[in-house]
Amino acid sequence: MNARLKMILGRVAQAIPVIAGVVVISFLLTRALPGDPAAYFAGPAADEASIAEIREALGLDKPLIEQFFFYLGDLSRGDLGTALSTGQPVIADLAGRLPASLELTLFALTLSCAIAIPLGVLAATRPGTWIDHLFRVLVTAGVSMPTFFTGIVLIYVFYYLLGIAPSPLGRLDFLFLSPPHVTGFYLIDAAIDRDFETWLGALKQLILPAATLALFTLAPIARMTRAAMLQALSSDFIRTARAAGLGRRKVLYGYAFRNALLPVITTLGMVFSFTLGANVLVEKVFAWPGIGSYAVEALVVSDYAAVQGFVLAMALLFVLLNLIIDIAYALIDPRIGLN
Amino acid sequence: MLEVKDLSVAFRTRKGEVEAVRGVSFDVKRGETLGIVGESGSGKSVTSYALMRILDAGGEIRSGNVTYGGIDLRAASERNMRDVRGREMSMIFQNPRAALNPIRKVGHQIEDVLIQHARATHQDAREKAIRAMEDVRINDAAARYDAYPFELSGGMCQRIVIAIALACDPRLLIADEPTTGLDITTQKAVMDLVRDLTRDRGMAMVLITHDLGLASQYCDRIVVMKDGEIVEEGDPQRLFSQPKHAYTRRLVDATPRIGASIRDLLPPEERTPQPSHIIHDRPLLEVIDLAKSYPGKSGPVQAVKGISFAILAGQSVGLVGESGSGKSTTSEMIARLQDPTSGAIRFEGQHIALTPAARFTTHHARRDIQMVFQDATDSLNPRDTAGSAIAEPLKRIEKLKGAQLCARVEELADLTGLPRPLLSRFPHQLSGGQKARVGIARAIALEPKLLILDEPTAALDVSIQALVLNLLVDLRAKLGMTYLFVSHDLNVVRLLCDEVLVMKDGEIVDRGPAAKIMSNPDHPYTRSLISAAPQPPTAPEPEKRAVN
Numbered sequence: 001m002n003a004r005l006k007m008i009l010g011r012v013a014q015a016i017p018v019i020a021g022v023v024v025i026s027f028l029l030t031r032a033l034p035g036d037p038a039a040y041f042a043g044p045a046a047d048e049a050s051i052a053e054i055r056e057a058l059g060l061d062k063p064l065i066e067q068f069f070f071y072l073g074d075l076s077r078g079d080l081g082t083a084l085s086t087g088q089p090v091i092a093d094l095a096g097r098l099p100a101s102l103e104l105t106l107f108a109l110t111l112s113c114a115i116a117i118p119l120g121v122l123a124a125t126r127p128g129t130w131i132d133h134l135f136r137v138l139v140t141a142g143v144s145m146p147t148f149f150t151g152i153v154l155i156y157v158f159y160y161l162l163g164i165a166p167s168p169l170g171r172l173d174f175l176f177l178s179p180p181h182v183t184g185f186y187l188i189d190a191a192i193d194r195d196f197e198t199w200l201g202a203l204k205q206l207i208l209p210a211a212t213l214a215l216f217t218l219a220p221i222a223r224m225t226r227a228a229m230l231q232a233l234s235s236d237f238i239r240t241a242r243a244a245g246l247g248r249r250k251v252l253y254g255y256a257f258r259n260a261l262l263p264v265i266t267t268l269g270m271v272f273s274f275t276l277g278a279n280v281l282v283e284k285v286f287a288w289p290g291i292g293s294y295a296v297e298a299l300v301v302s303d304y305a306a307v308q309g310f311v312l313a314m315a316l317l318f319v320l321l322n323l324i325i326d327i328a329y330a331l332i333d334p335r336i337g338l339n
Numbered sequence: 340m341l342e343v344k345d346l347s348v349a350f351r352t353r354k355g356e357v358e359a360v361r362g363v364s365f366d367v368k369r370g371e372t373l374g375i376v377g378e379s380g381s382g383k384s385v386t387s388y389a390l391m392r393i394l395d396a397g398g399e400i401r402s403g404n405v406t407y408g409g410i411d412l413r414a415a416s417e418r419n420m421r422d423v424r425g426r427e428m429s430m431i432f433q434n435p436r437a438a439l440n441p442i443r444k445v446g447h448q449i450e451d452v453l454i455q456h457a458r459a460t461h462q463d464a465r466e467k468a469i470r471a472m473e474d475v476r477i478n479d480a481a482a483r484y485d486a487y488p489f490e491l492s493g494g495m496c497q498r499i500v501i502a503i504a505l506a507c508d509p510r511l512l513i514a515d516e517p518t519t520g521l522d523i524t525t526q527k528a529v530m531d532l533v534r535d536l537t538r539d540r541g542m543a544m545v546l547i548t549h550d551l552g553l554a555s556q557y558c559d560r561i562v563v564m565k566d567g568e569i570v571e572e573g574d575p576q577r578l579f580s581q582p583k584h585a586y587t588r589r590l591v592d593a594t595p596r597i598g599a600s601i602r603d604l605l606p607p608e609e610r611t612p613q614p615s616h617i618i619h620d621r622p623l624l625e626v627i628d629l630a631k632s633y634p635g636k637s638g639p640v641q642a643v644k645g646i647s648f649a650i651l652a653g654q655s656v657g658l659v660g661e662s663g664s665g666k667s668t669t670s671e672m673i674a675r676l677q678d679p680t681s682g683a684i685r686f687e688g689q690h691i692a693l694t695p696a697a698r699f700t701t702h703h704a705r706r707d708i709q710m711v712f713q714d715a716t717d718s719l720n721p722r723d724t725a726g727s728a729i730a731e732p733l734k735r736i737e738k739l740k741g742a743q744l745c746a747r748v749e750e751l752a753d754l755t756g757l758p759r760p761l762l763s764r765f766p767h768q769l770s771g772g773q774k775a776r777v778g779i780a781r782a783i784a785l786e787p788k789l790l791i792l793d794e795p796t797a798a799l800d801v802s803i804q805a806l807v808l809n810l811l812v813d814l815r816a817k818l819g820m821t822y823l824f825v826s827h828d829l830n831v832v833r834l835l836c837d838e839v840l841v842m843k844d845g846e847i848v849d850r851g852p853a854a855k856i857m858s859n860p861d862h863p864y865t866r867s868l869i870s871a872a873p874q875p876p877t878a879p880e881p882e883k884r885a886v887n
Contacts, residue, residue, distance in 0.1 A: 127396065234395070236437040242393045243432075244452045244503050245425030248417075254451070255440050333442050334487045 081305030099184025120225025374558030446484030614816030
């Protein structure tokens with residue numbers, strides 16, 4: 001256990017240079033973007049002199065290295081600058097929008113795992129049967145439809161035709177007030193507030209976009225589960241367990257599934273990161289006030305600070321995610337962390 | 340106790356149905372040890388899986404009866420079978436490390452079985468598991484209880500597998516190649532343990548093995564299987580002295596044993612006089628104070644600790660040792676695939692270790708030192724044909740092209756007994772023996788002076804091993820090559836080598852002429868190695884030996 005703890009601490013320490021690298025790259029990347037923020041900030045009526053004035057006020061006339069140190073100084077105070085498009089501090093924008101995206105993504109992934117993993121296990125234990133074939137159809141369909149298309153189809157069917165889904169306009173119907181801010185996750189905040197009507201309202205809004213994303217992420221998780229399960233089931237140790245008379249449940253879940261979990265977790269991490277990217281389209285379709293749509297809007301108008309903040313936030317998120325996966329790995333697999 | 344009648348097992352594959360076992364009948368009496376001996380593909384393992392009803396997907400018992408203590412195992416429900424497995428009959432397997440769940444503590448794996456068969460409750464499971472570990476003579480069982488399989492040695496893992504199998508006091512133990520992949524001294528320890536435990540508990544055992552020598556040492560009765568059928572049955576003594584079936588005779592002949600020459604391993608009609616090889620009185624290779632250390636968790640690990648020896652031109656030297664003795668590291672340093680930490684290697688008087696291994700391909704001695712690798716399958720590129728594998732060194736070093744290259748490859752195929760049409764096949768289309776021939780043909784393509792053979796027959800069936808060993812003897816005489824033969828199998832080394840070096844923990848502990856070392860070992864370690872090697876009861880047909 002001690003060795004594993006050491007490994008986890010070591011892994012945390014390894015994340016530090018990565019974060020430093022991300023800070024430098026996010027700074028350079030935004031400076032490389034085309035467009036002059038001073039001109040944008042000054043407005044269409046501004047003349048050369050006032051643009052220069054604003055450029056000086058923003059510190060954009062200084063050498064790059066000096067700008068970088070200003071940026072570092074601001075960063076250490078938690079100041080990510082002001083977003084030009086919204087006029088709000090970037091940190092406030094992110095704090096409002098990141099939970100929206102995370103709530104959607106996490107909910108979608110939970111949904112996806114809840115379907116994909118049992119499905120993969122079922123298909124692996126009955127290869128060649130109708131369950132296996134159904135599995136293949138479902139997985140292929142899920143991955144071959146683009147998210148915006150699935151989203152629109154779902155809206156058409158469940159909102160327009162059947163009328164059982166609420167209008168796809170953001171995180172809560174206008175009838176409800178957003179719950180008091182604790183985590184920024186509406187489902188959790190509403191539950192803390194014991195306001196179950198709002199909770200249900202938030203859930204209703206969440207289901208369609210989450211289902212859209214879940215359908216998209218189903219395929220890789222289900223496939224990996226099936227493959228990993230098949231491999232685990234054909235291992236020698238499964239034969240030993242069966243020869244010792246262990247029950248089917250024990251063999252399947254206690255022995256095979258736990259071993260199959262390792263590649264599934266790796267896939268889950270990858271799926272999570274590309275889902276955060278794929279979010280943009282779903283957020284647009286469902287008018288979801290998430291971080292993806294925010295970043296796209298900021299990019300279009302060369303909003304340095306907002307883009308920088310977005311890149312930084314995402315990078316930190318990924319570093320954190322990888323950390324969690326590595327730790328999960330170390331907890332499941334005793335072989336890791338000792339060499 | 341166990342009665343098997345006309346058992347047939349078939350597998351559904353993409354190419355249609357394959358009958359793995361065809362009408363096999365045998366029985367096991369209470370307290371008896373039955374050996375099932377056969378080479379790969381004989382259906383011996385499949386038979387045992389069928390008894391336990393744990394066939395892989397696609398496998399099915401087609402016909403026949405299996406009765407255990409009056410219960411019809413073929414008709415039994417899966418639930419009833421589960422109670423039979425582990426409690427009435429249980430199984431141990433080859434490759435013990437893979438046979439254990441890699442991410443579960445070994446103690447818990449024993450507990451799982453105890454709890455499954457209601458031999459323990461969650462309260463006393465730990466205590467009973469530790470007792471089961473002590474029963475298989477694991478020292479300090481309480482501490483090992485928390486270990487994971489990867490933290491234990493192969494022999495220790497096999498003890499855990501045995502503990503799992505015996506935890507619920509079954510009446511019958513099926514041991515499927517239980518010592519394959521273990522060192523020879525570990526093999527003896529494990530087999531002795533299994534024999535003692537089954538004897539003490541009055542259990543019956545079925546020992547499945549490819550090693551006739553091992554079976555004859557531990558079994559009361561042996562059945563010999565070939566291509567899914569039983570060809571002969573009898574007590575070991577009789578099988579060895581008077582094998583009835585031609586296949587049994589071939590198997591008996593091919594088993595290396597004291598008093599047999601390398602030609603005796605072949606069927607009688609193929610025994611041509613053994614060619615002799617000439618040993619010159621000048622050293623071809625001198626190894627001086629050779630050492631190799633690797634960085635380890637707690638300081639450097641010394642794999643080879645300053646060894647010195649010389650090989651005369653034309654001589655065959657056996658390098659013997661168990662896993663971890665440093666014999667493979669030594670051979671790889673001499674083959675110039677690894678760099679020594681210190682020491683020198685002189686080949687024909689030249690210091691060849693001065694050129695780093697990474698740049699040795701351009702060294703003029705590269706063509707003179709070649710290697711045959713342990714795993715004939717893994718050492719061939721799966722996407723290259725046999726012909727192109729043999730052609731590779733000729734193209735790279737000899738710079739041969741076109742018709743000349745083709746002619747030379749065909750010449751090498753003839754020399755190694757590989758039928759020419761097989762040259763266009765890929766490794767997966769070749770048998771184990773054919774792949775071994777490709778590996779040898781590739782190694783001798785440049786007519787090396789020194790050929791390093793790293794356990795070239797370890798993965799082969801005995802009858803194939805006999806052919807390959809004889810091929811090596813012929814090639815040595817024909818091409819005048821010097822051999823460094825690395826092996827764990829003393830019986831094989833004795834047949835092929837003039838001198839023997841015995842390595843243990845990175846040092847040479849014993850050396851001398853093969854005949855002397857084998858018949859009259861001075862060193863206790865050599866003695867323990869020799870006594871651990873299973874010996875068939877008596878050499879068959881002693882009058883045949885006079886002919887050679």
